[in-house]
Amino acid sequence: MPLIMPDLKPVMPEIVMTVIAIGMLLAELVIKRKETIGFLTIIGAGIAAFTLAGSMGTTFGGMYVSDGYSTFFKLIFLVNLILTILMSSRYLETLKINFGEYYSLILFATLGMMLMASAADIIVLYLGLELMALSTYILAGFIRYDIKSNEAAMKYLLLGAFASAILLYGTSMIYGLTGTTNLRDIAVYIAKAELASNPVLMLSMIFFAVAFSFKIAAVPFHMWAPDAYEGAPTPITAFMSVGPKAAGFAVLGRVFLTAFGSVRMDWAAIFIPIAILTMAVGNIVALSQTNIKRMLAYSSIAHAGYMLLGVIAGTPDGLASMLNYMFIYAFMNIGAFAIIIMLRTETFKGEDIADYQGLSKTHPMAAALMLIFMFSLTGIPPMAGFMGKFYLFMSAINAGYTWLVIVAVLFSAISAYFYLRIVMLMYMKEPKETVQLNSSPGVALALVVTVGAVLFIGILPSKFLLFARLAASAF
């Protein structure tokens, strides 16, 4: 039987990424200046993004699909990758952890995410997930001499392994029940065999929900996130707060809306309490944080709660609003982390909230940017955060969850307090001691991109909404 080459067009971006990742590994031996590796990675990511356009279609016998939905996510991953690298070159130098492997690990993590985004089969999904997870564990622990970083990596790894074990157990159950691991076949099987309230199906759905909730750091499976975010090097925290979370949502959307699409009412009942708890814990605990990275960790947990609303709604509109919010969230979050990175110098850690006192006097530009990101995270117009939240709430109300939106809206009002505290410290308090900015062209470029996106999407979001609608309707 002749070896028939599967159609490689849909998987072209992943191939490019693999080649570049391995290339970076080798280049690291040759090139002394680490910035050039970073620069090359960005070029590679650019090429991968370029090939994204023509890569529609399914391949590998239905196990790998590349449609609007996955392309949208891949775009988020690549943007996340490029911005992280832009921010990290100067940071790595400052912390003297300027090893070349950093860039290849990030590439492998992004590759894992891209695999997850277009996985139409649980096996591919598991592979992508593990690839991303493993590389992120190492990245989290990248500052070898810092106990916090080690501890962060350790916690993230162990709990991650625990979660993937649960995912696998769920997979085995669904496999046993339906005889297949392909999402579309599972959906067909469930519809055919009327397994509506079958306990085994219920259990496997729970296990899937738990594994994905862990990935998107939804309460009560969020415990790892604050420690991991605080311990990891700040560019990686930014990377982790956007990448794996987006990938988590991608698979969550893919699995629950295609495989378990018909039994929506059941899994919606699972996610509603999780969403409420996530918004509650995320916003409330963030109030009493003193470390800014930890505070942003809880804030990203809260944002995961808001995005869950979109998935719970289940309508194409809901999914589109979740995609749109993810896109906006990426820019807001990375922008905020970029400011924290800018403050980091050899002597000055700049991670304590009190360090931001009087920043508007010492560095008005940085303070103004942080203000824009903080108000955008709160969801105040004319920033993009508002547009994201507004479209999310609209689709949730349209799907009949008005009471849930009221709860979400009240929690987002609570969230205003801790974002406002940062602005208050920057603008309304006298600076404790003068702080130099450790700014580099990369961070500056990242800031320009993020603040530009936040303001532009805030004022003219129609194109992005349309793009998200197209992606969501591709299902």
Place this chain on the structure above:
Amino acid sequence: MEQTMNNALGFPILSMLICWPLVGAAFLLFISRTNEKAIKMVSLLISVATFLLSILLFSHFDKSTHLMQFVERYEWIPYLNMHYHLGLDGISVLFVLLATLVTVLSVLISWESVKMKTKEFFICLLVLESAMIGVFCSLDFMLFYLFWEAMLIPMYLLIGVWGGPNRVYAAVKFFLYTLVGSVLMLVGIIVLYFYAGRSFNILELMTKAYPYKMQLMLFWAFFAAFAVKVPMFPVHTWLPDAHTEAPTAGSVILAAVLIKMGAYGFLRFSLPLLPDASREMAPVMLALSVIAIIYGGIICLAQTDLKRLIAYSSVSHMGFVTLGIFALNTQGVEGGILQMLNHGIVTGALFLSVGIIYERTHTRVIADYGGVASVMPIYASLFIVFTFASIGLPATNGFVGEFLILLGGFKASQWAGVLSASGIIIGAGYMLWLYQRVFFMETSQKVAGLQDITTRELMTLLPMVILIFWIGIYPNTYLSFMHPSVQHLLERVNGGSAPAVAVNAITQILR
């Protein structure tokens, strides 16, 4: 869909009014921080230009129709059917004028008083102005909400950065109070959007009928946002803090324009969109207004801080406004709108004057003052004009507004009319007592060597004096703006035509 007037002026005046301050603010960004003279001159230039532009509205406004004028409508988010839709009618045109005028005066008053970060100060001021004008002009519910919330940031910074000693608490309190209210309104807007067939256009929403239960729920959602802004009785405690801590320009704008947005919201959204609920809830609103009037008035008697007293007096004055609005008859609503304008002028002037005296003595405790009249006679005579306008003395604008409101209120419910009429006594009580403690009696040493009002300060107060007597003596120039729009509004709210309502009110009394 209700058709609107084409733009009488030909050029998009409303968008220009909103964008000029923003352009000015952007321009300020490029001026170096040290060159304070240039910053002030540019911001004064921009605000005066915007004010002159808004005068065009005044002259080209067609007073015979209730339809929206100077209308502009562009696609904003086609998928969500959101439009950049601006327009003015009899109710909102006056407030745009007030906003532009007050901004010019605020820039003038902060000429010397703002020492640190003047660039950010004037940027916040100009951004605030464009947000304010945006709120009054927008006919698309989401556009309204966008400007409504956007106005929070500059105001928060104005209070928080340039405010008094306890500014941080006051700024956060102001921000959270308004935010919690307005997020509930956001949910209301979305529910309305879906029920009315995916449309944010107020003119369209006005023509549809909504089930009573939904109207009630939406009314209370809108109430949460608007009542906080007015501020009505139970949710007013943010105002005194915000006023005492805000810088002069901040509290002038807060008193003159920001508070009006709440009452304007009731007029533009709660009444026309939810007529049955508004009619049903009117007695509750009247009760709250009466409480606000008397409660605010009596508290002023016990105040020791100058700005806090004027803040509580605006709680009492805005109680009159809501009384007028929820009287749901022509006199009440027109009186309410005029009183919103008057309150903006009078309380704005009062805060300007307090700012002037504060710049000299740097104390707001009333006990420190005394005998200012003998030291600063011109300032004292200006302040007496504002005091009597605030009490509602005939020939000043306060009287015209208050009389119409009390007349309308009395027509709506006798108890409300009588009880709130007592407000004029309490008003006279605390204002004259304040005037006596500050201006009469022997000169306290803190006030001894003060220099009288400078020409610049005089220029800030003169327009207010002129307006006070202009509206007091010949109010029809301003009342004539509102007749058709209020008529149309009341027809929508009272179901039957407004005059019929007035007639049966009389017969009901004369049973």
Place this chain on the structure above:
Amino acid sequence: MMTSYALIPLLPLAAFVINILLGRKLLKENAHWVSIAAVAGSWVVAVMALFDVLSGAKINYDVYTWMLSGGFKVSVGFLIDQLTVVMLIVVTTCSMLIHIYSVGYMHGDPGYYRFFSYLSLFTFSMLMLVMANNFLQLYFGWEGVGLCSYFLIGYYFDKKSASDAGKKAFIVNRFGDFGFGIGIFIIFLTFGNVYYEPVFSQAGNFANASINFLGFDVHLMTLIALLLFCGSVGKSAQMPLHVWLPDAMEGPTPVSALIHAATMVTAGVFLVARCSPIFSLSETALMVVALTGAITSLFAATIGLVQNDLKRIIAYSTVSQLGYMFLACGVGAYTAGVFHLYTHAFFKALLFLCAGSVMHAMGGELNIQKMGNLKKYMPVTYITMLIASFSISGFPFLAGFFSKDEILWMAYSGGSPVGKFVWAIGTLVAFLTAFYSFRLIFLTFHGSFRGTHDQEHHLHESPKSMTVPLMLLCVGAVAAGWVGIPALIGEQIGVHNYIAEFMKPVLGHPEGHGTHGEELGIMIFSTLVGLSGIGLAYFMYILRPELPGRIAQQFSAVHRVLFNKYYVDEFYDFIIIRPTIWIAKNVLIGVTDARIIEAIVNGVPNAIAAFSSGLRRVQTGLMQHYATIMATGILLIVAMMLLR
């Protein structure tokens, strides 16, 4: 001829604007020329208006629409009929004379221009009040005069007592205006507009209509009348709102003369007279007016007996005489009331101005116990004050005699059920008035000088600019009454009651059904009462000067109560002012604002913050705990799914 009437109020307004703007720098000393010229001009036009009205002209036109909102339309307009013209003459004459008087009195005062600008503003407001052709412009004038009395009483603003008195006057007036305003609302709701003409003509067909006011079914006309009367009580310092007038003596004397004797306080009577069509439709309202007038006059007269402050005695006498005028209107004799107002303006202004010149001479000393034997040094003031006292006590053929007698006769013979009782009080008050007026004369001008030595040698007669107005007013005090000589005497000397005929078309004529004999009897009886009052005063203060001291000891309790004005001020302070401030401090700020609203507003965030630090401790940092929480999470979800 139409527009010229508008000149009457406009001239003083122009004077006010000129003085207030240019006074500080330019005019300074000669600011009085502007005001006097203006008030003289309006006096001339007022006289021309008098002749027009005499020749039968009826002027009622609108100048411009003031307010227009839905069904409610009101304009600034003038109605000049018999009643208005009488008031015009009184106001402009008194104002002019007092303007001239103040030139001398206020000489050298730093705020000279300010004083004259306030006087012109006052004249403007009073004229607008009097000439109004609708209730709202009346209200405009009403509050305008209240404003000017605030300025003028508080003229010496560096004195706490003066600024307190000014504030008190304005706020007490506001209580009256509160009722007045509600009256106007009901008028609008009943008649559909607030103009005099249509309201008075349609008043008839609402005669027995009733209205549900705050839950009570009340006769409509009575309600409107009583509410309007609230305004009068406030403005004319009747019970219970009389407390501000005695304190208003803090202002300069010309102010007391103009505002608190001749013009402003009479606005209340003018209002009742103007709205006579409404008042006459309701019996109860007239009774209330009569009784209030009577009680107030008695109440004020008794207090006047024991006061030692020269100006306060005259102030209480004003309150008492105003009570007289309301008594007249109460029994339906509006013309008699207005006539008394007319005559009272002259002799009361004269009394005040004489007091002013005494004070001027005594260097500000007002306590009559420290005066005596001034007639030697101030003959003109003495004579004019003597004539004024005779006139007020109803000495035959002087102004007071005719007007007071007319009232007593109308009360006695009028149809009003309360007439007889009110007549009795009126007569008693006549006796008391005579007594305290002459007590004042004897203590100040007769007997031996009780003041300090340097006051004595400083005593001198006031300058010409002050004594001339005194003489002119003295002529008025004497001759003013001859205009209204009652028919009884009139036939003998071939003069008929001009004022009664003149006022007939506006105020009508009450049908007195007493015989001529009775009328003569009443007249003689009241004259005797007046003379006996003078005699008693003469006996007590000239023949037996130690007698008043002894009586005061015997009835010390009564004396103290009277001396402290029945403790009314303290009573008001106790039940109104102190509790409001106490409520403001403790209840409103203390409880509602602090404990309830602020507690919630600050409580909720604090609770959330506490909850947040609690939740934060759940994140112990130990991996075991994280894993166990994840496991329990899974179990909870499974349990929830099974139970659902």
Place this chain on the structure above:
Amino acid sequence: MVPLNWYLILSAAVFMIGMFGFLTRKNVIIMFMSVELMLNAVNISLVSFSHYLQDMRGHILVFFIITVAAAEAAIGLAIILALFRNKQTAHVDEMNEMKG
């Protein structure tokens, strides 16, 4: 032929043991081993399902799981070593540098 259920029960039992071990043991390496145990439990159930269904997917997934477990072990030990070098302890309760 051993019925399918017995395998499932065994797999569930091993999974429970692994989870219990993970939750209670204090030493990081033991926790690591218990996670491996859980993964192997899943392998058992996957193989049994695959055999029962006569389908190859289960086996393929088992191989992937084994390779991933190996990779994970390598990384996990590396991190534990790094942690040990800094803190000279493998005791989980000491690893609470970050909390709250």
